[in-house]
Amino acid sequence: MTKNFELILALAFLALLAVLALVGLPGNILNLFIFMMIVALTAQGWNMLGGYGGLSSFGHAAFFGTGAYTTTILQTTFGINAWIGLVCGVALGALVGALIGFLSFRAGLKGSYFALITLAFAEVLRILANSWDFTGGASGMMVSLKNSFWDLQFADRRYFFLILVVFVVLGLFLTRWLERSAFGAYLIALRENDQAAQALGVDIFRIKMQAITLSAAITSLAGCLYVQNFLFIDANVAYGSWISIEALFAAIVGGAGTIAGPLIGSVLLLGLGEITKSFSGGIPGIDLVVFGIILVLCVAFAPNGVRGYVADLYRRRMNRPPSSPKIV
Amino acid sequence: MLKAHNLTKRFFGLVAVDNASIDVPEGSITGLIGPNGAGKTTLFAMIAGFSPPNEGRVVFQGDDITTEKPHLRARRGLARTFQIVQPFAGLNVRDNIAVGAYLHTKDPTEAKRRATEVAEKVGLGRELDKLASGLTIAGRKRLELARALATRPKLLLLDEVLAGLNPSEIRDVLPIIRKIREEGVTILMIEHIMQAVMNLCDSVYVLSQGKMIASGEPKVVCTDPAVIEAYLGHGAAARMQAEGAAHA
Numbered sequence: 001m002t003k004n005f006e007l008i009l010a011l012a013f014l015a016l017l018a019v020l021a022l023v024g025l026p027g028n029i030l031n032l033f034i035f036m037m038i039v040a041l042t043a044q045g046w047n048m049l050g051g052y053g054g055l056s057s058f059g060h061a062a063f064f065g066t067g068a069y070t071t072t073i074l075q076t077t078f079g080i081n082a083w084i085g086l087v088c089g090v091a092l093g094a095l096v097g098a099l100i101g102f103l104s105f106r107a108g109l110k111g112s113y114f115a116l117i118t119l120a121f122a123e124v125l126r127i128l129a130n131s132w133d134f135t136g137g138a139s140g141m142m143v144s145l146k147n148s149f150w151d152l153q154f155a156d157r158r159y160f161f162l163i164l165v166v167f168v169v170l171g172l173f174l175t176r177w178l179e180r181s182a183f184g185a186y187l188i189a190l191r192e193n194d195q196a197a198q199a200l201g202v203d204i205f206r207i208k209m210q211a212i213t214l215s216a217a218i219t220s221l222a223g224c225l226y227v228q229n230f231l232f233i234d235a236n237v238a239y240g241s242w243i244s245i246e247a248l249f250a251a252i253v254g255g256a257g258t259i260a261g262p263l264i265g266s267v268l269l270l271g272l273g274e275i276t277k278s279f280s281g282g283i284p285g286i287d288l289v290v291f292g293i294i295l296v297l298c299v300a301f302a303p304n305g306v307r308g309y310v311a312d313l314y315r316r317r318m319n320r321p322p323s324s325p326k327i328v
Numbered sequence: 329m330l331k332a333h334n335l336t337k338r339f340f341g342l343v344a345v346d347n348a349s350i351d352v353p354e355g356s357i358t359g360l361i362g363p364n365g366a367g368k369t370t371l372f373a374m375i376a377g378f379s380p381p382n383e384g385r386v387v388f389q390g391d392d393i394t395t396e397k398p399h400l401r402a403r404r405g406l407a408r409t410f411q412i413v414q415p416f417a418g419l420n421v422r423d424n425i426a427v428g429a430y431l432h433t434k435d436p437t438e439a440k441r442r443a444t445e446v447a448e449k450v451g452l453g454r455e456l457d458k459l460a461s462g463l464t465i466a467g468r469k470r471l472e473l474a475r476a477l478a479t480r481p482k483l484l485l486l487d488e489v490l491a492g493l494n495p496s497e498i499r500d501v502l503p504i505i506r507k508i509r510e511e512g513v514t515i516l517m518i519e520h521i522m523q524a525v526m527n528l529c530d531s532v533y534v535l536s537q538g539k540m541i542a543s544g545e546p547k548v549v550c551t552d553p554a555v556i557e558a559y560l561g562h563g564a565a566a567r568m569q570a571e572g573a574a575h576a
Binding site: 198201 | 376378397398399402403407408410414415416417418419423426427428430431433434435436439475476478479
């Protein structure tokens with residue numbers, strides 16, 4: 001299975017979803033699809049740093065929330081256009097990424113230490129957002145309903161879904177570019193062995209900084225789009241650990257360090273969660289139980305995620321040696 | 329080309345390298361030998377920038393690089409291999425070598441083409457698509473060499489590239505090292521295999537318990553009583569001489 005084939009499959013899948021949405025879907029299914037795309041985009045951001053760079057963050061909420069709050073505050077407090085708000089949200093999210101990166105990578109943090117420090121940053125931001133008047137405090141903030149393209153809101157949800165699909169497609173292409181580029185090769189090299197990478201002339205600090213900035217930008221874009229859909233934000237939604245966990249779950253279950261992994265993971269996790277919810281009559285928290293089971297199954301049988309598992313099956317059929325297990 | 333002067337490295341109470349100096353002339357193959365634990369790899373780490381010395385200076389092509397980071401030294405043309413091989417295990421051989429080639433080109437197609445070229449030079453041409461984790465020890469040693477060569481070094485630091493290889497594999501690698509020198513790369517090598525040292529090196533430095541105890545042409549150094557005692561223990565040189573006299 002070549003990389004291009006993987007990209008084409010993912011694009012075909014998204015095209016199918018888009019056609020389904022245009023033909024007509026029940027409202028709750030469309031909402032589920034919208035949420036899947038938001039999580040997929042968040043996970044695509046996580047995948048750049050955690051998947052390709054091997055730097056697993058537990059605090060991508062810091063970027064998601066910064067994007068969400070920036071565009072909300074710009075729109076409600078300052079009356080600025082939603083698209084400009086989106087650009088500012090992405091820029092500020094990237095800046096927060098660079099700042100967290102600078103502090104952690106200067107100190108040479110990696111592995112569980114890096115995971116903990118990112119979690120801590122996200123929690124600090126959550127507590128600040130929960131107590132400041134500037135961010136609406138504990139009662140959160142509402143974006144007023146406008147329903148026009150220029151306000152990035154649509155009475156017809158299908159159009160919003162299509163915009164999300166476009167962003168996820170861009171995410172796929174960006175990931176494909178990363179895999180091919182010198183930057184991507186350096187990023188993977190430092191994931192595999194940072195000493196050897198340095199010996200070959202890789203400035204690992206600079207590469208990590210670029211990776212976290214890019215990763216944060218994509219995840220904060222997802223945060224901005226989240227607000228445009230739900231029109232409400234508070235500290236526990238924006239900076240809550242739920243989104244950090246969705247991001248890394250989706251990427252790891254789908255296949256960290258692969259092009260389609262984050263998309264596969266988010267569709268699978270949210271889809272299965274929704275199915276169990278509807279069959280179980282809505283027992284609270286049942287979808288989280290399903291998440292847990294899927295994660296256990298993945299760790300036991302598919303350490304490279306669903307994407308890696310499929311690739312191994314394919315290789316076995318073709319009688320090629322399987323890829324080595326990879327630790328994320 | 330490389331002058332390392334009065335390098336000292338202390339790990340708390342232990343002095344691993346004690347006031348050692350080494351001089352590598354351009355175009356030469358210089359050997360660094362010594363018993364296990366003598367501090368050879370630590371000396372290498374200081375020259376390559378992985379471990380800052382407590383005292384002393386490292387001068388490369390006239391520039392003082394004592395405190396420079398490893399990746400900047402690599403850009404100057406100083407490449408190293410690791411005694412304990414450090415492949416990018418999840419990548420195939422071509423992509424492993426390409427990481428080195430990216431130092432001089434940002435174009436992936438060009439980098440992979442150069443990686444293929446270098447792989448063929450060190451005899452990995454048939455294993456380009458194999459995962460690095462699937463290579464034999466001999467293969468991984470060649471991969472270390474190939475990756476370092478892909479950075480187009482002026483000075484190549486080889487840390488026991490022959491260790492763990494069987495005699496026929498060693499016989500295959502010796503001409504490769506000689507050819508690298510013929511192409512204008514200066515080499516400093518740590519080696520235990522004396523066959524290789526005698527064969528390849530123009531001059532040899534001997535490190536023992538952190539101190540440089542001898543240097544010179546390989547044949548001369550081998551008969552130096554201080555060197556024999558460093559390897560075989562106190563009094564060994566005198567015993568060997570006595571035995572030699574008895575045979576005569």
